[in-house]
Amino acid sequence: MADIDQAQNLARVYDPAVVEGEIYQRWLAADVFAPDGAGSRALPGAEPFVIIQPPPNVTGALHLGHAFTADIEDVMVRHARMHRRPTLWLPGLDHASIAAQVVLDRILDREGESRASLGRERYLERMWAFVNETRDTILRQSRRFGSSLDWGRLRFTMDEASARAVRTAFTRLYRDDLAYRTEALANWCVGCQTTVSDLEVVPTPEKGTLWTIRYHLLAADGRVDPERSIEIATTRPETLLGDVAVAVHPDDPRFAGLLGEHVLVPFVERVVPIITDPVVRPEFGTGAVKITPAHDGDDYATGRRHGLAMINVFDDLGRINENGDGFAGLDLAEARRRILAELDARGDLVAAVPHEMLIGRCQRSNDVIEPRLKTQWFIRTKPLAAKALAATRSGRTRIVPGHFEKVWEHWLTEIRDWNVSRQLWWGHRIPAWYCPDGHITVTDEPAGPAACQACGRAAAELRQDEDIFDTWFSSGLWPFSTLGWPDPTDDLARYYPGSVLETGSDIIFFWVARMMMLGIQLMAEPPFHTIYLHGMVNDPVGRKMSKTTGNVVDPLELIEGTGGDALRFTLINGTSPGNNQKFSQEKIDSARNFANKLWNAARFVLGARPATIPADRPREAPDAAQLGPAERWIRSRTAATAAVVDRAFSEHAYGEATRLLYDAVWSELCDWGLELAKVRLTDSALPSAVREATWWTLVEALDVDLRLLHPFLPFVTEAIWTAMPRGPEDPDLLIVADWPGPEVAARQDPAAEVEVDLLIELVRGIRNARSEAHLEPAAWLPVDLLAEPAIAGAVEALRPAIERLARARPLTVHRSPQSFESATESGGLTVIGPGVQAVVGRPANADEATGSATVALDRERLERELQVAQGLLEAARTRLANEAFTSRAPAAVVDGARARAEGLADQVQRLEERLRA
RNA sequence: GGGCGGUUAGCUCAGUUGGUCAGAGCGCCUCGUUUACACCGAGGAAGUCACUGGUUCGAGUCCAGUACCGCCCACCA
Numbered sequence: 003m004a005d006i007d008q009a010q011n012l013a014r015v016y017d018p019a020v021v022e023g024e025i026y027q028r029w030l031a032a033d034v035f036a037p038d039g040a041g042s043r044a045l046p047g048a049e050p051f052v053i054i055q056p057p058p059n060v061t062g063a064l065h066l067g068h069a070f071t072a073d074i075e076d077v078m079v080r081h082a083r084m085h086r087r088p089t090l091w092l093p094g095l096d097h098a099s100i101a102a103q104v105v106l107d108r109i110l111d112r113e114g115e116s117r118a119s120l121g122r123e124r125y126l127e128r129m130w131a132f133v134n135e136t137r138d139t140i141l142r143q144s145r146r147f148g149s150s151l152d153w154g155r156l157r158f159t160m161d162e163a164s165a166r167a168v169r170t171a172f173t174r175l176y177r178d179d180l181a182y183r184t185e186a187l188a189n190w191c192v193g194c195q196t197t198v199s200d201l202e203v204v205p206t207p208e209k210g211t212l213w214t215i216r217y218h219l220l221a222a223d224g225r226v227d228p229e230r231s232i233e234i235a236t237t238r239p240e241t242l243l244g245d246v247a248v249a250v251h252p253d254d255p256r257f258a259g260l261l262g263e264h265v266l267v268p269f270v271e272r273v274v275p276i277i278t279d280p281v282v283r284p285e286f287g288t289g290a291v292k293i294t295p296a297h298d299g300d301d302y303a304t305g306r307r308h309g310l311a312m313i314n315v316f317d318d319l320g321r322i323n324e325n326g327d328g329f330a331g332l333d334l335a336e337a338r339r340r341i342l343a344e345l346d347a348r349g350d351l352v353a354a355v356p357h358e359m360l361i362g363r364c365q366r367s368n369d370v371i372e373p374r375l376k377t378q379w380f381i382r383t384k385p386l387a388a389k390a391l392a393a394t395r396s397g398r399t400r401i402v403p404g405h406f407e408k409v410w411e412h413w414l415t416e417i418r419d420w421n422v423s424r425q426l427w428w429g430h431r432i433p434a435w436y437c438p439d440g441h442i443t444v445t446d447e448p449a450g451p452a453a454c455q456a457c458g459r460a461a462a463e464l465r466q467d468e469d470i471f472d473t474w475f476s477s478g479l480w481p482f483s484t485l486g487w488p489d490p491t492d493d494l495a496r497y498y499p500g501s502v503l504e505t506g507s508d509i510i511f512f513w514v515a516r517m518m519m520l521g522i523q524l525m526a527e528p529p530f531h532t533i534y535l536h537g538m539v540n541d542p543v544g545r546k547m548s549k550t551t552g553n554v555v556d557p558l559e560l561i562e563g564t565g566g567d568a569l570r571f572t573l574i575n576g577t578s579p580g581n582n583q584k585f586s587q588e589k590i591d592s593a594r595n596f597a598n599k600l601w602n603a604a605r606f607v608l609g610a611r612p613a614t615i616p617a618d619r620p621r622e623a624p625d626a627a628q629l630g631p632a633e634r635w636i637r638s639r640t641a642a643t644a645a646v647v648d649r650a651f652s653e654h655a656y657g658e659a660t661r662l663l664y665d666a667v668w669s670e671l672c673d674w675g676l677e678l679a680k681v682r683l684t685d686s687a688l689p690s691a692v693r694e695a696t697w698w699t700l701v702e703a704l705d706v707d708l709r710l711l712h713p714f715l716p717f718v719t720e721a722i723w724t725a726m727p728r729g730p731e732d733p734d735l736l737i738v739a740d741w742p743g744p745e746v747a748a749r750q751d752p753a754a755e756v757e758v759d760l761l762i763e764l765v766r767g768i769r770n771a772r773s774e775a776h777l778e779p780a781a782w783l784p785v786d787l788l789a790e791p792a793i794a795g796a797v798e799a800l801r802p803a804i805e806r807l808a809r810a811r812p813l814t815v816h817r818s819p820q821s822f823e824s825a826t827e828s829g830g831l832t833v834i835g836p837g838v839q840a841v842v843g844r845p846a847n848a849d850e851a852t853g854s855a856t857v858a859l860d861r862e863r864l865e866r867e868l869q870v871a872q873g874l875l876e877a878a879r880t881r882l883a884n885e886a887f888t889s890r891a892p893a894a895v896v897d898g899a900r901a902r903a904e905g906l907a908d909q910v911q912r913l914e915e916r917l918r919a
Numbered sequence: 920g921g922g923c924g925g926u927u928a929g930c931u932c933a934g935u936u937g938g939u940c941a942g943a944g945c946g947c948c949u950c951g952u953u954u955a956c957a958c959c960g961a962g963g964a965a966g967u968c969a970c971u972g973g974u975u976c977g978a979g980u981c982c983a984g985u986a987c988c989g990c991c992c993a994c995c996a
Binding site: 014015016205212234235236237238249281282283286287291292293294298299300301302303304359360403405406408409412413416507508510511538542544564575576577578580581582583584586588589591592594595596597598599601602603604605606607608609610649653655657658661664665672673676680684766769770772773774776778779780806809874881884885886887888889890891892894895896898899902 | 921922923924925930931932933934935938939943944945946949950951953954955956958959960961962963975976977988989990991992993994995996
């Protein structure tokens with residue numbers, strides 16, 4: 003390469019730490035992340051692309067799942083940005099009310115403190131200190147992931163703007179009768195000392211006991227009838243203190259005679275009726291069930307239907323309250339033991355059998371959830387859910403992947419009202435004030451109401467609700483609370499509704515559904531057009547990553563080891579929307595190798611610049627007149643890659659896009675594009691115009707691949723871009739460069755693809771034959787070649803490439819079969835490809851023994867090929883002989899099959915001829 | 920009890936509208952220090968596409984059922 007300028011623009015060794023080091027800072031300095039940043043090249047008229055991300059909880063460092071989330075979002079945003087759309091990706095953090103308290107409580111416990119010991123005010127101070135720490139960690143991590151977030155808009159769900167949005171939203175919902183306060187059965191977590199929503203209750207299998215208890219009937223005189231009783235089955239005997247009825251199925255003949263009778267609930271000595279309700283399953287237990295409306299979901303519903311009293315028998319700490327008479331003050335477990343013992347002593351404990359059951363446990367603390375009556379604020383969800391359903395049904399909002407629409411439909415159809423009250427401290431206080439007369443005043447005024455709305459009592463006499471909102475209430479407002487709502491800001495007009503909501507499928511109900519419902523209600527429009535749901539990142543054997551299992555991976559450690567690009571590529575490559583993935587070191591190594599490959603390919607291209615082109619020459623298109631088949635081929639392949647990658651993007655098939663690009667860079671650009679180019683670049687006999695055209699072709703191909711890869715490998719592509727020749731339209735930074743457009747698609751060249759594919763087949767055939775014959779790979783061997791007239795021109799044009807890549811020298815191209823036959827009579831390795839055949843001569847230094855061994859190996863190989871070809875030919879002929887096929891299949895398919903059969907017949911014939919010789 | 924997803928080479932996974940669709944990466948085997956890259960190159964072995972039926976000229980690809988695995992929802996005391 004005497005006359006190739008060897009100046010190296012890129013470091014010799016790819017080192018992610020060095021490559022990625024400064025790049026994020028350069029993006030920040032250029033102000034390219036914000037839609038209206040100084041470095042933005044967004045076109046004024048272009049439709050904004052707004053992506054909505056789940057703001058991570060401020061409870062600790064980000065994990066691999068966050069990295070995955072950020073990765074997909076960044077890919078979408080970078081893609082849109084390169085289309086010169088104004089892109090808004092707003093960074094945020096969620097205060098994570100209950101999750102944060104659970105974490106902080108654990109920390110306090112280690113410090114010998116507790117919620118109670120600090121009190122509300124000091125506890126909240128401590129919380130702010132904690133979240134300020136984790137906040138810094140999280141933001142540092144995000145930058146290291148390469149996330150191109152608009153940092154100037156960082157928001158927190160506990161900042162004043164969010165607080166205002168929460169107050170306004172709640173006030174409007176209350177005004178519209180979509181928020182109400184009532185006493186109802188709620189899920190009480192004794193550990194967290196708060197109610198939680200139905201979604202936060204995790205049904206957990208447990209081995210319990212099913213006890214059969216005898217309740218005595220009352221005689222007509224109101225006394226216990228010694229002769230008659232009814233047996234009920236229960237898993238929670240302690241709740242009998244709150245029993246208000248015994249229910250049986252209306253059609254159960256066993257109890258037909260007992261209808262209208264009453265029984266005496268033991269200990270509390272309460273007289274309760276025997277009622278009938280279809281909810282009772284006759285085959286379960288004894289067929290009779292005690293009804294405790296204050297402590298069981300089923301019973302609550304039954305109680306409501308029958309107008310029964312609801313008697314709460316537990317207090318907040320999980321102890322029997324004053325309604326439990328003699329058991330008051332006992333914790334529930336102890337109360338159960340005592341009650342069972344006493345029933346047994348009375349002879350009323352009939353049976354106890356082991357029983358598999360589901361117990362509701364708290365998602366956060368794992369404590370048993372005790373259903374109990376509480377006065378809480380609820381959101382009336384039915385009307386809101388109907389609107390959300392209408393949005394997805396009409397296609398205004400689309401869910402990707404589509405199969406999630408079924409669960410979406412089901413959940414929103416069966417939705418129950420949302421309890422938004424939490425008896426916690428870390429969160430937004432409910433803006434409701436109560437006056438001594440029980441009137442409720444709800445207001446969005448930060449300082450509270452001036453007076454009671456109903457009776458005019460002064461503010462001083464009003465008391466604000468102690469409770470705070472479910473953390474998802476503020477997250478549910480995220481798509482607009484972050485844009486200035488309730489003020490009618492420019493941002494709101496411009497960026498609402500958003501384009502894509504991207505999140506994990508695990509919070510589809512917690513968050514996505516709530517955003518949809520609240521967004522449509524308060525903004526009159528669904529908050530986004532597309533809901534993109536990704537799967538979970540699991541460990542190499544498919545288990546969920548968790549601290550308790552000890553299989554969590556720190557994304558920053560991975561980045562330090564193999565780079566942010568490798569991590570990002572790994573998380574996307576080969577995954578599909580909604581599906582879980584197994585994460586492993588092998589995958590990340592493979593991605594790192596790919597980045598390395600790209601780096602070295604770029605190093606080669608940049609280093610192969612012909613000396614006739616000055617280093618600072620701006621990028622130019624290759625001279626079309628100087629392009630050979632190889633140049634036209636790589637241009638065509640790159641154009642094809644751009645097209646299929648575009649299609650993958652349009653289908654949100656990001657894992658498919660990376661696969662296509664991996665293949666395009668490695669198997670096409672590197673394996674053949676660069677190798678073919680070397681033939682011309684190193685041939686000093688060629689005119690410089692030819693070598694220049696070849697080089698510009700490589701620059702162009704690399705340029706397209708860099709642009710297509712940038713969303714997936716932002717750091718290494720940006721680093722390479724720095725050293726690339728750029729055209730007058732190209733910006734200094736790849737992040738704001740243009741995505742390949744129609745001018746690239748125009749480079750497709752089917753004829754060149756056919757020609758070069760043929761060359762590739764031939765070279766592979768020759769290499770294969772040499773390898774199987776155990777010939778020295780590096781040795782130059784004489785090759786005779788016969789091409790069909792139709793492709794003779796291409797073969798001649800590619801002759802230097804065939805020589806170099808097949809290590810064929812001298813390479814004799816025959817014009818006639820006769821000359822080919824006579825030249826190859828002495829034997830050799832035969833290669834038969836489509837439209838072309840070749841014979842590889844023996845090495846000059848081969849002795850007689852080696853020679854005959856080679857011939858034998860060649861025969862063996864040809865016979866094998868013949869066998870395969872014959873099999874395929876027979877199958878093809880059978881198919882064509884099938885009248886049903888030829889008459890019913892589309893003509894194109896039949897023609898294709900015919901052509902294939904002909905090709906096979908030809909191949910078989912030539913193989914047979916060769917073997918006969 | 921419902922619903923959803925999965926079952927394709929030793930491992931991890933792609934396979935769009937049924938017709939070269941039997942593929943990729945990793946791993947494995949054989950060669951190779953050819954001037955971008957050994958984080959590499961050349962070549963190779965390897966799958967009854969879970970099972971059973973059905974539709975079709977033709978089925979990993981559509982339909983029905985079965986078996987495992989995973990997830991979600993659910994008022995069985």
